[in-house]
Amino acid sequence: MRARLEYVLRFGDSALVLAQRLCALVAHAPVMEEDVALANVSLDLFGQARLWLAYAGELEGAARDEDTLAFHRDAGAFRNVLLVERPNGDFAETTARGYFYDLWASLAFAELVRSKDERIAAVAEKSRKENAYHLRRSEDWVVRLGDGTEESHARMQRAVNELWRYTGELFLADDVDTAMASGGIGFAPAALREPWLERVKTTFGAAALELPVDPWMQRGGKQGVHTEALGYLLAEMQILPRTIAGAVW
């Protein structure tokens, strides 16, 4: 059960942290339309995080609900991939981060809908439909910016170069992944790498972007070893319920 809890937290925390990142952009997007889109994507991700974390709470069996898990854990207890905790940066970085995540998530959910764990399959089924729209949007922006003006191209290239080292972790298996995959509950992360890379190549081709060559890949998010960026994010997200005991919406 411990492995399954860890596994579910990875999906829940990744959705939660990315949702929090995106909601910080509300009223800061370059155009109104994007403001609404970012808010909508963020909302979907908060919803997905809630479904995952509610299940995590049940698996844990320690009477912690999704709110408690979201607001009363420290960074070391978070299991999100490092990619999603990267700061928003400029719009190119926000876009690249979203695209890398959305594409990975679309492949991951396509696997998880076949999970032997019905609850995981159901959350994946729900998330998958929403994620398809997120991917459509983020991919569209990668192409528009990459194949746009000289400046947007330069920024998009810099953003994908910058974030590339956080994509390796998505395809790295540890004991939890292996146990879940062999039990028919999860999937082998490495199996997603080829389809992910193929689509990135196609998109980058259309966007006139170079595939980054960065042999060094960061890792550790799934095991709770995070960058300091997560600490700042959590401080802001958790301050209210942590300052005022028992505060609820």
Place this chain on the structure above:
Amino acid sequence: MVTVGGRNSVESIRVWLDDVRDPEIPVVSITDLGILRDVRHASDGVLEVILTPTYSGCPATETIREDVERALREHGIENGRVVMQLSPAWTTAWINERGRERLRAFGIAPPEDAARCPRCGSVSARELAHFGSTPCKALYRCNQCDEPFDYFKRF
């Protein structure tokens, strides 16, 4: 209160649950949208109302759940149970004909193969923004009458 064999008949409960509206698009009911999946007496005898969320982060979902719970209490069912069912995932294909008609009359193009302008009926329209004022809607502009309109996007 209509009762059958001392219990509320499932059919009568369905009828009054049809008064529960989507708080964001109050012209359509939870039956119209296909959010109300089932009404049944569970094996423990408790009345269960099965709902499914449209989008997982849709803020209307909580309000709808509360409205259903209130409706149950107002009709004398104190121990009703609202169950959120994720699978099969909600799809706009579950929106019924009456719901589509109501959306149209309200000025929202219902989900179809193509977004049809609710004002002039033209199917020639372009997407202005895929994400609209609520998660379920996209913003379109009619090429015929040039008016912008909300399209309940296929999902």
